Amino acid sequence: MNPKIGDVAQRAGVSKTTVSRVMNNRGYISQETRDAVYKAMRELNYFPNDVARSLFSKKTNLIGLILPTINNPFYSELAFYIESAAAEKGYKILLCNSLDSITSEEKYLEMLMRNQVDGIIVSSHNRGLSNYHHRQLAVVAVDRYLSPSIPVVGSDNYEGGKKATELLIRKGCKSIVHINGPIELETPANLRRKAYEDVMKEHGLTLRVYENRKSFDHRAYKELFDQIYQENRTVDGVFASDDLIAASFLQYAKRRGLNIPGDVKVVGYDGSETVQALLPELTTIMQPTEGIARESIRILLEKINGEADHEAEEMYLPVTVLERETT
Amino acid sequence: MNPKIGDVAQRAGVSKTTVSRVMNNRGYISQETRDAVYKAMRELNYFPNDVARSLFSKKTNLIGLILPTINNPFYSELAFYIESAAAEKGYKILLCNSLDSITSEEKYLEMLMRNQVDGIIVSSHNRGLSNYHHRQLAVVAVDRYLSPSIPVVGSDNYEGGKKATELLIRKGCKSIVHINGPIELETPANLRRKAYEDVMKEHGLTLRVYENRKSFDHRAYKELFDQIYQENRTVDGVFASDDLIAASFLQYAKRRGLNIPGDVKVVGYDGSETVQALLPELTTIMQPTEGIARESIRILLEKINGEADHEAEEMYLPVTVLERETT
DNA sequence: CTGAAAGCGCTTACAG
DNA sequence: CTGAAAGCGCTTACAG
Numbered sequence: 001m002n003p004k005i006g007d008v009a010q011r012a013g014v015s016k017t018t019v020s021r022v023m024n025n026r027g028y029i030s031q032e033t034r035d036a037v038y039k040a041m042r043e044l045n046y047f048p049n050d051v052a053r054s055l056f057s058k059k060t061n062l063i064g065l066i067l068p069t070i071n072n073p074f075y076s077e078l079a080f081y082i083e084s085a086a087a088e089k090g091y092k093i094l095l096c097n098s099l100d101s102i103t104s105e106e107k108y109l110e111m112l113m114r115n116q117v118d119g120i121i122v123s124s125h126n127r128g129l130s131n132y133h134h135r136q137l138a139v140v141a142v143d144r145y146l147s148p149s150i151p152v153v154g155s156d157n158y159e160g161g162k163k164a165t166e167l168l169i170r171k172g173c174k175s176i177v178h179i180n181g182p183i184e185l186e187t188p189a190n191l192r193r194k195a196y197e198d199v200m201k202e203h204g205l206t207l208r209v210y211e212n213r214k215s216f217d218h219r220a221y222k223e224l225f226d227q228i229y230q231e232n233r234t235v236d237g238v239f240a241s242d243d244l245i246a247a248s249f250l251q252y253a254k255r256r257g258l259n260i261p262g263d264v265k266v267v268g269y270d271g272s273e274t275v276q277a278l279l280p281e282l283t284t285i286m287q288p289t290e291g292i293a294r295e296s297i298r299i300l301l302e303k304i305n306g307e308a309d310h311e312a313e314e315m316y317l318p319v320t321v322l323e324r325e326t327t
Numbered sequence: 328m329n330p331k332i333g334d335v336a337q338r339a340g341v342s343k344t345t346v347s348r349v350m351n352n353r354g355y356i357s358q359e360t361r362d363a364v365y366k367a368m369r370e371l372n373y374f375p376n377d378v379a380r381s382l383f384s385k386k387t388n389l390i391g392l393i394l395p396t397i398n399n400p401f402y403s404e405l406a407f408y409i410e411s412a413a414a415e416k417g418y419k420i421l422l423c424n425s426l427d428s429i430t431s432e433e434k435y436l437e438m439l440m441r442n443q444v445d446g447i448i449v450s451s452h453n454r455g456l457s458n459y460h461h462r463q464l465a466v467v468a469v470d471r472y473l474s475p476s477i478p479v480v481g482s483d484n485y486e487g488g489k490k491a492t493e494l495l496i497r498k499g500c501k502s503i504v505h506i507n508g509p510i511e512l513e514t515p516a517n518l519r520r521k522a523y524e525d526v527m528k529e530h531g532l533t534l535r536v537y538e539n540r541k542s543f544d545h546r547a548y549k550e551l552f553d554q555i556y557q558e559n560r561t562v563d564g565v566f567a568s569d570d571l572i573a574a575s576f577l578q579y580a581k582r583r584g585l586n587i588p589g590d591v592k593v594v595g596y597d598g599s600e601t602v603q604a605l606l607p608e609l610t611t612i613m614q615p616t617e618g619i620a621r622e623s624i625r626i627l628l629e630k631i632n633g634e635a636d637h638e639a640e641e642m643y644l645p646v647t648v649l650e651r652e653t654t
Numbered sequence: 655c656t657g658a659a660a661g662c663g664c665t666t667a668c669a670g
Numbered sequence: 671c672t673g674a675a676a677g678c679g680c681t682t683a684c685a686g
Contacts (some may be wrong), residue, residue, distance in 0.1 A: 004679055010571065015657045020681055028655050050441040051381045052679035056662045060378065065422075069407055075599055076403035080396055083422050093412050095392075111419065114377040118533045274400055278574045278605040324531045342673045346667055355671050379663035383678045617657055 003044040007232065012040035023048060032071055063300065064112035064120040066105060067094040073274035074242070074289070075123065078142065081293030082121060089301060091118070098124040113137070119300045122146060138303035140296045144187055151303075153296045155287040156316040157188050161195025163241045163321050164267040164285050169203055170264055171327050175238030176200065177208040179249070180241045188316075192241050192269060208232055212245070222246040229256070236264050243268035243275045243284055250282070250326065266326040281325040288317040328618055330371040339367035350375060355419040373449075381443065390627065391439035391447040393423040393432065400601035401569070401616070402450065405469065408620030409448060416628060418445070425451040440464070446627045449473060452513060465630035467623045472513045478630075480623045483616040483643040484515050488522025490648050491566045491612050493595040496530055498592055498654050502566030503527065504555055506576070507568045519568055519596060539572070548575040558585070563591050570595035570602045570611055577609070577653065593653040608652040615644045 001267050009016045013034060021027050022037040036143025054060045059284045063086055067075045083093045094117060096108040105124055112120060119138035143154035162212070168176050193209060200207050228235060240246035246268030250260065258264055295315055333513045336343045341360060348354050349364040381387045390413055394402045410420045422445060439447060446465035462576040470481035479483055495503050520536060527534050539551050555562060567573035573595030577587065585591055598613025622642055
């Protein structure tokens with residue numbers, strides 16, 4: 001049995017109240033008593049039970065993090081920085097991989113509620129959130145619109161889409177395709193497509209948007225690429241909405257005997273450290289992942305501490321073009 | 328204020344005891360009472376408070392996961408499968424990124440103890456663990472030796488190292504270098520090196536082992552590679568102890584104008600889904616990551632449930648050679 | 655400066 | 671089949 005506060009109190013010859021006060025630095029305590037308590041804690045190798053503390057304080061310092069999957073270079077990097085920023089402030093992360101399944105999201109949400117998390121960071125659909133929303137639960141969304149009252153943090157998707165498309169045009173591409181993952185109304189990532197469309201129109205170029213409904217299945221892209229080439233024999237530029245799609249396209253192009261960037265130029269999106277390490281030749285739009293993580297945590301903690309009188313906000317951090325060898 | 332068990336009891340016109348019994352399916356309850364309780368729970372949108380439950384039951388269903396960093400293709404895949412296997416059994420994951428820093432590991436460890444986690448899965452140094460070990464804490468290590476009494480789960484590192492080296496030899500390499508991350512006594516991954524050495528000796532070839540002390544810094548590898556080429560002008564094979572090192576070497580070779588696999592052949596280690604997606608041309612030794620995750624959780628739960636009377640065990644799951652274009 | 659008592663939201667003997 | 675009481679390990683008014 002682990003020692004509890006009563007054991008410490010007994011050993012130090014004081015009351016539990018006093019031990020608690022020493023631990024929490026509350027009220028006046030004589031130095032003598034303080035020393036005795038610390039000594040007893042050390043001797044017993046005592047650690048306070050945070051479950052008991054949480055029950056009393058109604059605060060767990062737990063944050064639920066709901067992602068489609070941590071097994072993805074962008075989300076794992078995001079999770080890393082979110083965990084770091086949270087740890088700095090004394091918060092801990094409960095990891096949830098929803099795989100973008102609504103039922104799975106709802107299960108996780110219920111689990112998080114039962115565990116009395118202080119807040120949730122979501123980068124998954126979570127229509128379910130509205131159900132729970134009336135509870136005083138602090139929520140921040142990363143790159144997803146969940147409800148009008150939930151703040152959104154992400155990269156400047158419109159600017160990113162604009163820069164990607166303009167880069168391809170500047171490099172002389174005329175027939176530029178945009179490939180997206182599943183297009184959901186809820187994601188501001190659609191702004192990447194919107195920017196593509198606006199820039200293309202502005203330059204009098206034809207829109208060619210393709211959507212892959214099966215996300216997270218790199219192998220499934222082949223069909224889509226085949227279709228693209230059937231419909232556009234002259235494709236000379238590809239703007240993919242994430243780096244995994246771009247990587248998949250590069251392999252496809254290679255198998256097809258196409259020269260990159262000679263025959264076709266490619267721009268991705270995300271620019272995670274992992275992609276930079278494994279596929280450094282890819283030109284891509286780099287998200288400020290650490291910044292997104294830090295802002296998400298900052299806003300969430302404001303909500304948790306009730307400091308956020310401002311309405312739901314949207315915050316889009318600047319992106320960077322990493323110009324490499326595929327353009 | 329969220330509803331609590333007393334609110335449900337009042338609304339259903341029964342005692343808290345009865346509500347609790349309905350929720351937990353304990354003892355005999357008349358159907359009528361049961362229905363009334365469920366109705367009240369639904370109407371109030373009641374969810375039990377797991378913090379209170381945990382305080383009583385001394386069981387949190389929380390598992391601490393300590394990794395060097397989730398921002399890494401192998402660990403994020405491992406974490407994904409660990410979380411999935413845990414969720415299946417009703418356990419939740421508390422994520423810790425130690426960055427292999429001893430002080431950081433100790434802080435996380437203390438945090439996990441305070442939070443009363445039921446067990447810990449560790450894939451980081453954690454010398455600190457022995458300090459806490461006398462507590463009845465269930466621990467499983469992934470690819471690390473922590474203490475004689477802590478079970479280890481991993482891939483069959485010796486077999487992996489053997490297959491990698493043999494493959495290079497079979498392909499005609501004579502001057503084969505092995506590049507490792509920081510070599511620590513605690514990791515069974517050293518068996519990869521041991522196997523390399525054994526196979527090389529068996530074939531009468533000269534050992535050329537290089538160690539990079541700075542892990543997780545892909546850029547820092549350049550120096551090491553320079554050194555390798557200074558000392559071995561004839562290198563024609565590289566067995567890297569993980570795929571990120573291999574990827575880094577591939578880029579170095581490219582910059583140096585070397586042809587792969589013509590001038591030098593390369594084998595990595597890990598074979599994560601992300602690496603397969605981003606760098607499919609890399610020949611590598613694939614770890615059975617999902618299997619490692621499932622076994623870790625299985626053994627941990629046995630320990631948690633006190634079913635593990637067996638001593639600490641070591642379990643090494645079979646690896647697969649993914650032969651691609653770099654060999 | 656210190657302690658006894660009540661309470662956080664549950665569960666489980668125990669009694670009926 | 672059901673309920674009143676005690677207790678999980680803490681903290682905080684309240685009293686001294």
